[in-house]
Amino acid sequence: DQQVKQNSPSLSVQEGRISILNCDYTNSMFDYFLWYKKYPAEGPTFLISISSIKDKNEDGRFTVFLNKSAKHLSLHIVPSQPGDSAVYFCAATRGGSTLGRLYFGRGTQLTVWP
Amino acid sequence: DTAVSQTPKYLVTQMGNDKSIKCEQNLGHDTMYWYKQDSKKFLKIMFSYNNKELIINETVPNRFSPKSPDKAHLNLHINSLELGDSAVYFCASSPHGSGETQYFGPGTRLLVL
Numbered sequence: 184d185q186q187v188k189q190n191s192p193s194l195s196v197q198e199g200r201i202s203i204l205n206c207d208y209t210n211s212m213f214d215y216f217l218w219y220k221k222y223p224a225e226g227p228t229f230l231i232s233i234s235s236i237k238d239k240n241e242d243g244r245f246t247v248f249l250n251k252s253a254k255h256l257s258l259h260i261v262p263s264q265p266g267d268s269a270v271y272f273c274a275a276t277r278g279g280s281t282l283g284r285l286y287f288g289r290g291t292q293l294t295v296w297p
Numbered sequence: 298d299t300a301v302s303q304t305p306k307y308l309v310t311q312m313g314n315d316k317s318i319k320c321e322q323n324l325g326h327d328t329m330y331w332y333k334q335d336s337k338k339f340l341k342i343m344f345s346y347n348n349k350e351l352i353i354n355e356t357v358p359n360r361f362s363p364k365s366p367d368k369a370h371l372n373l374h375i376n377s378l379e380l381g382d383s384a385v386y387f388c389a390s391s392p393h394g395s396g397e398t399q400y401f402g403p404g405t406r407l408l409v410l
Binding site for chain 1: 341342353387398399400404
């Protein structure tokens with residue numbers, strides 16, 4: 184029962200352009216969403232997050248958008264750089280008794296080419 | 298300086314053996330986790346500890362036993378290893394536990410032959 188889905192296993196973008204990574208979730212109780220970036224042979228690195236009380240959060244070249252009614256979030260990277268090439272995981276959690284359980288999507292491999 | 302560290306990074310062993318993976322965090326966090334990333338690349342939580350107390354215990358075979366000697370350490374012991382245990386195991390930590398960012402270690406790549 185996968186509660187967080189990333190339906191695109193890969194995305195290829197030219198350097199300087201916008202990368203848009205998508206994520207859908209099924210559990211309306213989720214109230215905190217995160218994006219992690221992962222290079223080969225390393226652990227996931229936290230990138231950006233958004234609380235369910237917001238619909239947008241921006242940090243430099245990275246912006247996360249949340250559409251609660253559609254249960255959809257997206258990560259925008261502008262402009263994309265070759266160093267952004269990595270696997271991006273979407274994750275979701277809820278407060279209260281779950282005490283930190285993160286539900287992950289399967290990841291999207293982003294390739295940024297020169 | 299590493300915030301969340303794991304040892305060993307690679308572990309190759311025979312079926313039936315018992316092995317341990319160690320995790321340490323120097324972030325002063327109260328909560329630590331173990332995740333498993335299987336061959337299909339899904340990252341799934343196995344356990345979480347808050348101040349040395351077991352909080353989350355997913356449907357994991359009881360051959361897997363976490364141990365938290367103090368809140369900076371969470372070790373994972375696996376008995377009678379099976380082929381299906383081959384995966385990457387990630388340790389993570391967070392300040393308090395609920396609804397916040399978790400920070401991951403580099404992973405331990407376990408291969409059971």
